[in-house]
Amino acid sequence: MRDIFFVGFLIYAIYFTFKRPYIGVAAWIWIALTAPSQWAFGFSQSLRLNLTIVLVTALAYMFYRDKPKFVFTKLHFWVFAFWFWMLISSIFSLRIDDAYTWEKMIEFTKVVALFLFITMTVRRTHEVDTLIWAMVLSISAYAGMEALKFLISGGGHRIVGRAGIIIDRNDLAVAINMCIPFVVYLWAKTEHKMLKLGLLGLLLLNVLAIIGTYSRGGFIGLCVLAIAFWLKSQRKILFLILALILLPIGYGHAPEEWKERQQTVETAATEDGSFIGRLWAWKIATLIALDNPMTGGGFKATTDPVLWATYAPDTPYFGPIETPPIPPELIPKAAHNIYFQVMASAGFVGLFLFCCMLLSSLLQSLRNRIGSHSLKKGLNLESAIVLSLVGYGITGLNVSLAYFDLLYAIIGVIAVVGIQKKQAETAPSGWAGRQNQRW
Template sequence: MRDLFLLGILPILLYAMFKRPFIALGMWPWTALFFPNGWVYGIAGSIRYNLLIAGITIVGYLVMKNKPKVTFGLLGALVLAFFFWTTISTMVTIGRPEVAWVFWNRFSKVIALFVFVVLIAEKKLHLDVLLWGVALSVGFYGTLEALKFVASGGGHMITGMSGHVLGDRNELAVAFVMTLPICVYLLGEYGKRARILQVGLIGVMCMLVFAVVGTQSRGGFIALLTLGGYLFMKSDRKILLSVLIVILVAVLTNFVSSEYTERMDTIETATSDASFMGRVVVWKLSFILAMQNPFFGGGFKAIENYAVASEMAREFFSYSWFYTGDALPVGFARAAHSIYFQVLGDQGFGGLALYLGCLYFSWSKAGKAAKTIRRAGGARWLSTMATSIQLSIFAFAVGGAALSFAYFDLIFTLFGLVIVLETRLVPAELKRLAAARSAAAAQATSTALVPSPAPAPRPVPATRQGA
């Protein structure tokens, strides 16, 4: 049934996407994050939806009239420079070239999505469609899995689909947390228009919190806590938010198992946790890899190559200040388990500097856009959108500290949205405000210059006639 529905609606969607490239742009991250191939079978499962929609987006843009003026700015320059850096690091990789180039090819598609976000998106509607695509992909999957978690009384372990970009439950948990601020924006903008959307989005937000707990991811739990604190500080409705948090925590306690509690308790004793210290060992090996290849690192997934990891382990005790406790390099290679050490090992110190620049400037520019609009008295939706994107980037930066998740599609999509905010939406809103104020001032001046009507002459009192 799902196959027939998807195959039946696909031609209509393709036509709409071709006529309106921004619809295709919104569907691009949806197919990447929703992974429709994992939901269908037969001929419907053999179609490469993401590649098909990416192609429609590109063709639609090429034939589009009145293309918006393109300005990438500092953030765009950093993202493109980072991609150029990864290309060089792949060419000089010390790992397996065939593996590095496969990963580079996948990352090039992520950068293509980023580029076309900047090329096409220019209006509120365009950005809303993109954000709805995230909510209807990650949010839908999180809600579905959370309902299973609740129905099982907390026994269902939430994981991603096999072969999907969000297949790992830890990475899936961070994606859930990143989606929460996006749902907050959509709730404020569309919840007041239809009761069903309001109830639905509130339900999705609650279920995403349940879904994070259901993954039993410590990184996701930390990201959720820090996002909650950050959101509380930025919220104008702290009392209402506090009440909602208390209610949500009270309900969650009925589904949290003792196993989950014990797992979260290991956060306080991380230095004695074998799993965590095993990650610290890989962090140290990634650092050694960067020290030996400081400019371009080892290339994509070099540290996951056993021969490379073994070679780096020879210098393991040369950096005694890098504390790993009693943990030592094991007899197999592991992923870096940190976006920061992942980039450091893959791309060297230069690549890490570019990547950190992308994270910092996207976060700061989104915050600056929100503050500028608020001070100018501009549209509330614009400042809320900028704040939501900033919170989502913050959640990624925190949650990704213990995950090999550096090249995630959604974070580079958010980079593109920040550029659109900075170079198009915010200037357009400020221009609109300036024009409105000029018109109001001109009207006030013209009113002041119009002479007031002369007062009517006072009647002369009649004089008494002489006798």
């Protein structure tokens, strides 16, 4: 049954992609984040759904008559510069497995291609909203299903990612945090009562899903989002009273294992083996970058057994925090931090480009909001984007998601909104007015 559904979805998506290429981009996002082939059990597992929809989207764009004019922005510069430096880093990779390095480089190239196609095909507000729905119906919908299992099992079900890049529970928690602002945006914009109620239920289930991942970083990110939403709320006193009443009740009914895990935040540096493993990975990432400041060690450098064994003896007294010696039999660990991940992979130059890309995206989002009081819906979208980026930047301290599809899709949306706003400002007044109505 699932195989029939996925094949039917593919045929449906292909048909409408040739009519409107942005629909292909939305399907691209959904497939990349959902990994539907992992859900099937039959013949559809052999179908390369993502590759098919990418090729169809590219072909449809080539023959589409009303394609928007391509505009090169600052975000294009930073994304392409970071991609180029990852290419240079891959050429000079220190990993023993060159095939793995180029496999990851190809994957990142596909992610950058997604960003590029978003900026080439999307302009109008309903097109942007279609992409937002694709994000929500991938990450948030899966989180909602897992939250229901967690609720029905009385907290016994452990929530983890389904497949692909977000299979780790910490990665999934970050992705959910990034999508929660978009669920709120769609809820605020939707007028259909049943759909609005469904989005509200999905929002609550997403909050529960983060708790169900047992991710401390995810929970911290959720708290940051909650504070941000509270600061933007016009009913601060009411929500504060509700929080003071409901939070103790919710904490009292939380699973004991979850409580114990959250309480280890205070003693993580000395007693938590998981956090100590992260410290080891961060130290090795720094040592790799210090020895190779320009290009780093290549994709996932800290997981390379030779590099790990080379720098492991130097870790105990390196840096401000003393750590135990790394056991020789320990399997190399991922960086578990987007900044250390990039620093180890592409050196300090790569880290600089990555941070500039994130900062430029955040600043562009803030600029898109300034002076756009008449574009109420656009403001709501930009507020959601800012919260999503802030959530990524904070919770990214705990995960290795520097090359995450969702991040670059969001950056693509930021570029599109910026392009639309600039065109509206420079166009004749009548044209700008019509565009404002669209937004």
